[in-house]
Amino acid sequence: MTHHLLDYATRIREQGFRLTPQRQLILDAICEGDQHVTFEEICRRVQAKSSAINQATVYRTLEFLSKLHLVTTAEISGDKVYEIATETPHHHLVCRSCGAVESLADSFLSELSARLRQEYHFKTELSHLVITGVCAKCGGDNG
Amino acid sequence: MTHHLLDYATRIREQGFRLTPQRQLILDAICEGDQHVTFEEICRRVQAKSSAINQATVYRTLEFLSKLHLVTTAEISGDKVYEIATETPHHHLVCRSCGAVESLADSFLSELSARLRQEYHFKTELSHLVITGVCAKCGGDNG
DNA sequence: TTACGTGCAAAATATTTGCAAGAAG
DNA sequence: CTTCTTGCAAATATTTTGCACGTAA
Numbered sequence: 001m002t003h004h005l006l007d008y009a010t011r012i013r014e015q016g017f018r019l020t021p022q023r024q025l026i027l028d029a030i031c032e033g034d035q036h037v038t039f040e041e042i043c044r045r046v047q048a049k050s051s052a053i054n055q056a057t058v059y060r061t062l063e064f065l066s067k068l069h070l071v072t073t074a075e076i077s078g079d080k081v082y083e084i085a086t087e088t089p090h091h092h093l094v095c096r097s098c099g100a101v102e103s104l105a106d107s108f109l110s111e112l113s114a115r116l117r118q119e120y121h122f123k124t125e126l127s128h129l130v131i132t133g134v135c136a137k138c139g140g141d142n143g
Numbered sequence: 144m145t146h147h148l149l150d151y152a153t154r155i156r157e158q159g160f161r162l163t164p165q166r167q168l169i170l171d172a173i174c175e176g177d178q179h180v181t182f183e184e185i186c187r188r189v190q191a192k193s194s195a196i197n198q199a200t201v202y203r204t205l206e207f208l209s210k211l212h213l214v215t216t217a218e219i220s221g222d223k224v225y226e227i228a229t230e231t232p233h234h235h236l237v238c239r240s241c242g243a244v245e246s247l248a249d250s251f252l253s254e255l256s257a258r259l260r261q262e263y264h265f266k267t268e269l270s271h272l273v274i275t276g277v278c279a280k281c282g283g284d285n286g
Numbered sequence: 287t288t289a290c291g292t293g294c295a296a297a298a299t300a301t302t303t304g305c306a307a308g309a310a311g
Numbered sequence: 312c313t314t315c316t317t318g319c320a321a322a323t324a325t326t327t328t329g330c331a332c333g334t335a336a
Protein backbone atom coordinates (compact mmCIF):
# COMPACT_ATOMS: atom_id res chain seq x y z
CA MET A 1 0.00 0.00 0.00
CA THR A 2 1.68 3.18 -1.18
CA HIS A 3 1.60 6.12 1.07
CA HIS A 4 1.09 9.30 -0.88
CA LEU A 5 2.18 11.51 1.92
CA LEU A 6 2.39 14.54 -0.30
CA ASP A 7 -1.24 14.19 -1.21
CA TYR A 8 -2.16 14.01 2.42
CA ALA A 9 -0.01 17.01 3.13
CA THR A 10 -1.78 18.91 0.42
CA ARG A 11 -5.22 17.89 1.52
CA ILE A 12 -4.46 18.84 5.07
CA ARG A 13 -3.02 22.20 4.12
CA GLU A 14 -5.81 22.96 1.71
CA GLN A 15 -8.16 22.99 4.64
CA GLY A 16 -5.97 25.40 6.50
CA PHE A 17 -4.41 22.88 8.86
CA ARG A 18 -0.81 21.97 9.51
CA LEU A 19 1.15 18.91 8.65
CA THR A 20 3.00 18.09 11.82
CA PRO A 21 5.47 15.26 12.41
CA GLN A 22 2.91 13.66 14.69
CA ARG A 23 0.30 13.61 11.98
CA GLN A 24 2.79 12.16 9.53
CA LEU A 25 3.79 9.43 11.92
CA ILE A 26 0.22 8.51 12.63
CA LEU A 27 -0.63 8.38 8.96
CA ASP A 28 2.44 6.21 8.43
CA ALA A 29 1.40 3.92 11.22
CA ILE A 30 -1.99 3.40 9.68
CA CYS A 31 -0.55 2.81 6.22
CA GLU A 32 1.97 0.29 7.44
CA GLY A 33 -0.69 -1.96 8.85
CA ASP A 34 -1.57 -3.81 5.66
CA GLN A 35 -5.17 -3.79 6.76
CA HIS A 36 -7.04 -2.57 9.81
CA VAL A 37 -5.18 -1.09 12.70
CA THR A 38 -6.43 -0.62 16.20
CA PHE A 39 -5.78 2.42 18.35
CA GLU A 40 -3.43 0.35 20.44
CA GLU A 41 -1.47 -0.77 17.39
CA ILE A 42 -1.19 2.78 16.13
CA CYS A 43 0.21 3.91 19.45
CA ARG A 44 2.71 1.08 19.44
CA ARG A 45 3.96 1.81 15.94
CA VAL A 46 4.10 5.53 16.46
CA GLN A 47 5.95 5.25 19.72
CA ALA A 48 8.46 2.85 18.23
CA LYS A 49 9.55 5.66 15.95
CA SER A 50 9.22 8.65 18.17
CA SER A 51 9.12 7.54 21.73
CA ALA A 52 7.09 10.34 23.13
CA ILE A 53 3.90 11.00 21.26
CA ASN A 54 1.09 11.44 23.67
CA GLN A 55 -1.99 9.25 23.59
CA ALA A 56 -4.19 12.29 23.71
CA THR A 57 -2.53 13.43 20.52
CA VAL A 58 -3.29 10.12 18.87
CA TYR A 59 -6.93 10.39 19.85
CA ARG A 60 -7.13 13.94 18.61
CA THR A 61 -5.30 13.17 15.40
CA LEU A 62 -7.46 10.20 14.53
CA GLU A 63 -10.55 12.28 15.01
CA PHE A 64 -8.98 15.00 12.92
CA LEU A 65 -8.03 12.65 10.08
CA SER A 66 -11.46 11.10 10.11
CA LYS A 67 -13.09 14.46 9.76
CA LEU A 68 -10.92 15.19 6.74
CA HIS A 69 -11.90 11.78 5.32
CA LEU A 70 -8.28 10.71 5.13
CA VAL A 71 -8.99 7.84 7.46
CA THR A 72 -12.01 5.58 7.85
CA THR A 73 -13.21 3.67 10.84
CA ALA A 74 -14.97 0.38 11.31
CA GLU A 75 -15.80 -2.03 14.06
CA ILE A 76 -14.43 -5.55 13.72
CA SER A 77 -15.43 -8.06 16.35
CA GLY A 78 -15.81 -5.41 18.96
CA ASP A 79 -12.65 -3.49 18.15
CA LYS A 80 -12.63 -0.08 16.59
CA VAL A 81 -10.18 -0.14 13.69
CA TYR A 82 -8.74 2.49 11.41
CA GLU A 83 -7.72 2.40 7.78
CA ILE A 84 -6.51 4.84 5.16
CA ALA A 85 -9.40 6.00 3.03
CA THR A 86 -8.89 4.83 -0.54
CA GLU A 87 -10.26 6.07 -3.85
CA THR A 88 -12.06 2.85 -4.56
CA PRO A 89 -13.96 1.60 -1.57
CA HIS A 90 -13.42 -1.92 -0.41
CA HIS A 91 -14.94 -4.05 2.27
CA HIS A 92 -14.13 -6.94 4.51
CA LEU A 93 -15.19 -10.45 5.29
CA VAL A 94 -14.43 -11.24 8.87
CA CYS A 95 -14.47 -14.80 10.12
CA ARG A 96 -16.21 -15.06 13.44
CA SER A 97 -14.35 -18.25 14.20
CA CYS A 98 -10.70 -17.61 13.36
CA GLY A 99 -10.84 -13.85 13.01
CA ALA A 100 -9.36 -13.84 9.51
CA VAL A 101 -10.04 -10.69 7.53
CA GLU A 102 -10.39 -10.86 3.78
CA SER A 103 -10.87 -7.96 1.41
CA LEU A 104 -13.92 -7.73 -0.76
CA ALA A 105 -14.08 -5.68 -3.92
CA ASP A 106 -16.65 -2.93 -4.01
CA SER A 107 -18.17 -4.47 -7.12
CA PHE A 108 -19.73 -7.16 -5.00
CA LEU A 109 -21.95 -4.56 -3.48
CA SER A 110 -22.83 -2.55 -6.54
CA GLU A 111 -25.98 -4.55 -7.21
CA LEU A 112 -27.17 -4.07 -3.68
CA SER A 113 -26.36 -0.38 -3.82
CA ALA A 114 -28.26 -0.02 -7.07
CA ARG A 115 -31.33 -1.70 -5.61
CA LEU A 116 -31.26 0.42 -2.50
CA ARG A 117 -30.98 3.51 -4.59
CA GLN A 118 -33.84 2.52 -6.86
CA GLU A 119 -36.21 1.11 -4.30
CA TYR A 120 -35.41 3.25 -1.30
CA HIS A 121 -33.75 6.31 -2.84
CA PHE A 122 -31.03 5.55 -0.36
CA LYS A 123 -27.50 6.37 -1.46
CA THR A 124 -25.12 3.99 0.18
CA GLU A 125 -21.78 5.17 1.43
CA LEU A 126 -20.09 1.88 1.90
CA SER A 127 -16.52 2.92 2.41
CA HIS A 128 -15.80 0.23 4.87
CA LEU A 129 -18.45 -2.40 5.27
CA VAL A 130 -17.73 -5.34 7.52
CA ILE A 131 -19.48 -8.61 6.83
CA THR A 132 -19.26 -11.25 9.51
CA GLY A 133 -19.52 -14.97 8.92
CA VAL A 134 -17.54 -18.17 8.78
CA CYS A 135 -14.69 -18.52 6.33
CA ALA A 136 -14.00 -21.51 4.09
CA LYS A 137 -11.34 -22.90 6.38
CA CYS A 138 -13.47 -22.79 9.50
CA GLY A 139 -16.74 -23.79 7.88
CA GLY A 140 -15.51 -27.09 6.51
CA ASP A 141 -17.34 -25.85 3.48
CA ASN A 142 -17.23 -27.90 0.33
CA GLY A 143 -20.05 -26.49 -1.69
CA MET B 144 -42.96 -6.07 18.50
CA THR B 145 -44.33 -8.92 20.58
CA HIS B 146 -42.34 -10.00 23.51
CA HIS B 147 -42.44 -13.76 23.87
CA LEU B 148 -41.13 -13.72 27.37
CA LEU B 149 -42.08 -17.34 27.94
CA ASP B 150 -39.91 -18.38 25.06
CA TYR B 151 -37.02 -16.48 26.50
CA ALA B 152 -37.62 -18.01 29.88
CA THR B 153 -37.53 -21.44 28.33
CA ARG B 154 -34.43 -20.78 26.33
CA ILE B 155 -32.66 -19.44 29.35
CA ARG B 156 -33.66 -22.35 31.56
CA GLU B 157 -32.85 -24.90 28.90
CA GLN B 158 -29.27 -23.86 29.20
CA GLY B 159 -29.32 -24.30 32.92
CA PHE B 160 -29.57 -20.62 33.78
CA ARG B 161 -32.10 -18.73 35.81
CA LEU B 162 -34.76 -16.29 34.83
CA THR B 163 -34.40 -13.46 37.29
CA PRO B 164 -36.49 -10.30 37.54
CA GLN B 165 -33.44 -8.37 36.44
CA ARG B 166 -33.13 -10.36 33.25
CA GLN B 167 -36.83 -9.98 32.55
CA LEU B 168 -36.67 -6.25 33.02
CA ILE B 169 -33.68 -5.92 30.76
CA LEU B 170 -35.30 -8.02 28.07
CA ASP B 171 -38.42 -5.87 28.41
CA ALA B 172 -36.38 -2.73 28.11
CA ILE B 173 -34.83 -3.93 24.88
CA CYS B 174 -38.16 -5.02 23.45
CA GLU B 175 -39.85 -1.76 24.25
CA GLY B 176 -37.43 0.23 22.21
CA ASP B 177 -39.07 -0.25 18.85
CA GLN B 178 -35.64 -0.49 17.30
CA HIS B 179 -32.11 -0.24 18.58
CA VAL B 180 -31.46 0.62 22.17
CA THR B 181 -28.27 1.89 23.69
CA PHE B 182 -26.83 0.77 26.99
CA GLU B 183 -27.78 4.09 28.46
CA GLU B 184 -31.37 3.78 27.29
CA ILE B 185 -31.63 0.28 28.71
CA CYS B 186 -30.45 1.52 32.07
CA ARG B 187 -32.92 4.35 32.00
CA ARG B 188 -35.87 2.12 31.17
CA VAL B 189 -34.91 -0.54 33.63
CA GLN B 190 -34.39 1.87 36.46
CA ALA B 191 -37.69 3.56 35.76
CA LYS B 192 -39.37 0.29 36.68
CA SER B 193 -37.17 -0.98 39.40
CA SER B 194 -35.14 1.84 40.75
CA ALA B 195 -32.18 -0.12 41.92
CA ILE B 196 -30.73 -2.40 39.32
CA ASN B 197 -27.01 -2.11 39.27
CA GLN B 198 -25.16 -1.05 36.15
CA ALA B 199 -22.79 -3.95 36.54
CA THR B 200 -25.79 -6.23 36.34
CA VAL B 201 -26.88 -4.61 33.11
CA TYR B 202 -23.43 -5.09 31.63
CA ARG B 203 -23.30 -8.69 32.73
CA THR B 204 -26.83 -9.41 31.58
CA LEU B 205 -26.31 -7.95 28.13
CA GLU B 206 -23.24 -10.07 27.70
CA PHE B 207 -25.16 -13.06 28.95
CA LEU B 208 -28.09 -12.51 26.61
CA SER B 209 -25.75 -12.00 23.69
CA LYS B 210 -24.03 -15.28 24.39
CA LEU B 211 -27.40 -17.03 24.37
CA HIS B 212 -28.22 -15.28 21.09
CA LEU B 213 -31.31 -13.72 22.57
CA VAL B 214 -29.93 -10.29 21.86
CA THR B 215 -27.83 -8.94 19.03
CA THR B 216 -25.48 -6.03 18.95
CA ALA B 217 -24.50 -3.53 16.31
CA GLU B 218 -22.70 -0.26 16.04
CA ILE B 219 -24.67 2.66 14.67
CA SER B 220 -22.84 5.93 14.15
CA GLY B 221 -20.44 5.19 16.93
CA ASP B 222 -22.95 3.88 19.44
CA LYS B 223 -23.21 0.28 20.47
CA VAL B 224 -26.85 -0.71 20.25
CA TYR B 225 -28.81 -3.76 21.30
CA GLU B 226 -31.79 -5.46 19.78
CA ILE B 227 -33.84 -8.58 20.38
CA ALA B 228 -32.67 -11.34 18.08
CA THR B 229 -35.43 -12.30 15.68
CA GLU B 230 -36.09 -15.47 13.73
CA THR B 231 -35.71 -13.76 10.39
CA PRO B 232 -32.67 -11.52 10.32
CA HIS B 233 -33.13 -7.96 9.29
CA HIS B 234 -30.78 -5.10 8.70
CA HIS B 235 -30.69 -1.36 8.80
CA LEU B 236 -30.15 1.63 6.62
CA VAL B 237 -28.77 4.47 8.62
CA CYS B 238 -28.75 7.98 7.27
CA ARG B 239 -25.47 9.68 7.97
CA SER B 240 -27.14 13.05 7.67
CA CYS B 241 -30.32 12.89 9.75
CA GLY B 242 -29.63 9.68 11.64
CA ALA B 243 -32.86 8.01 10.54
CA VAL B 244 -32.85 4.24 10.82
CA GLU B 245 -34.85 2.16 8.37
CA SER B 246 -35.26 -1.60 8.40
CA LEU B 247 -34.16 -3.68 5.48
CA ALA B 248 -35.48 -7.15 4.76
CA ASP B 249 -32.96 -9.93 4.77
CA SER B 250 -33.97 -10.83 1.23
CA PHE B 251 -32.07 -7.83 -0.04
CA LEU B 252 -28.89 -9.52 0.98
CA SER B 253 -29.59 -13.05 -0.14
CA GLU B 254 -27.99 -12.53 -3.53
CA LEU B 255 -24.86 -11.18 -1.99
CA SER B 256 -24.77 -14.01 0.51
CA ALA B 257 -25.14 -16.55 -2.24
CA ARG B 258 -22.27 -15.05 -4.20
CA LEU B 259 -20.00 -14.94 -1.19
CA ARG B 260 -20.78 -18.53 -0.45
CA GLN B 261 -20.14 -19.64 -4.00
CA GLU B 262 -17.10 -17.57 -4.76
CA TYR B 263 -15.46 -17.39 -1.35
CA HIS B 264 -16.97 -20.33 0.49
CA PHE B 265 -17.79 -17.73 3.07
CA LYS B 266 -21.00 -18.25 5.03
CA THR B 267 -22.39 -14.90 6.00
CA GLU B 268 -24.00 -14.39 9.38
CA LEU B 269 -25.75 -11.16 8.77
CA SER B 270 -27.97 -10.91 11.77
CA HIS B 271 -27.69 -7.22 12.07
CA LEU B 272 -25.93 -5.48 9.23
CA VAL B 273 -25.77 -1.72 9.26
CA ILE B 274 -25.53 0.10 5.97
CA THR B 275 -24.66 3.76 6.11
CA GLY B 276 -25.59 6.30 3.51
CA VAL B 277 -27.90 9.19 2.77
CA CYS B 278 -31.64 8.70 2.87
CA ALA B 279 -34.14 9.93 0.32
CA LYS B 280 -35.16 12.92 2.39
CA CYS B 281 -31.61 14.14 2.95
CA GLY B 282 -30.29 13.30 -0.50
CA GLY B 283 -32.81 15.34 -2.42
CA ASP B 284 -32.94 12.25 -4.54
CA ASN B 285 -35.50 12.09 -7.27
CA GLY B 286 -34.31 9.16 -9.33
C1' DT C 287 4.52 36.48 14.36
C1' DT C 288 0.30 34.01 14.98
C1' DA C 289 -2.79 30.75 15.49
C1' DC C 290 -2.80 25.86 15.36
C1' DG C 291 -1.09 21.66 17.80
C1' DT C 292 1.07 19.13 21.35
C1' DG C 293 2.28 17.38 25.93
C1' DC C 294 0.99 16.65 30.34
C1' DA C 295 -1.69 15.59 34.02
C1' DA C 296 -6.09 15.56 35.84
C1' DA C 297 -10.90 14.80 35.14
C1' DA C 298 -14.64 12.52 33.27
C1' DT C 299 -16.47 8.11 31.42
C1' DA C 300 -16.89 3.51 30.66
C1' DT C 301 -16.21 -1.25 31.85
C1' DT C 302 -14.64 -5.14 34.70
C1' DT C 303 -13.92 -7.73 38.91
C1' DG C 304 -13.95 -9.90 43.71
C1' DC C 305 -16.64 -11.21 47.13
C1' DA C 306 -20.32 -11.71 50.44
C1' DA C 307 -25.30 -11.79 50.60
C1' DG C 308 -29.61 -13.09 48.15
C1' DA C 309 -32.63 -16.00 45.62
C1' DA C 310 -34.22 -19.27 41.76
C1' DG C 311 -34.98 -23.87 41.02
C1' DC D 312 -30.03 -27.13 49.69
C1' DT D 313 -27.10 -25.69 45.85
C1' DT D 314 -24.94 -22.65 43.02
C1' DC D 315 -26.27 -19.15 39.93
C1' DT D 316 -26.88 -14.05 40.35
C1' DT D 317 -26.79 -9.68 42.15
C1' DG D 318 -25.19 -5.50 44.54
C1' DC D 319 -21.62 -2.88 45.89
C1' DA D 320 -17.44 -0.73 45.78
C1' DA D 321 -13.00 -0.74 44.15
C1' DA D 322 -10.01 -1.56 40.41
C1' DT D 323 -9.19 -0.90 35.47
C1' DA D 324 -9.55 0.93 31.17
C1' DT D 325 -10.78 4.39 27.97
C1' DT D 326 -11.50 8.96 26.34
C1' DT D 327 -11.73 13.93 27.01
C1' DT D 328 -10.18 18.47 28.61
C1' DG D 329 -7.66 22.78 30.19
C1' DC D 330 -3.81 25.17 29.77
C1' DA D 331 0.90 26.65 28.99
C1' DC D 332 4.47 25.86 25.77
C1' DG D 333 6.15 24.69 21.15
C1' DT D 334 6.15 25.23 16.22
C1' DA D 335 4.46 25.11 11.18
C1' DA D 336 3.54 28.37 7.85
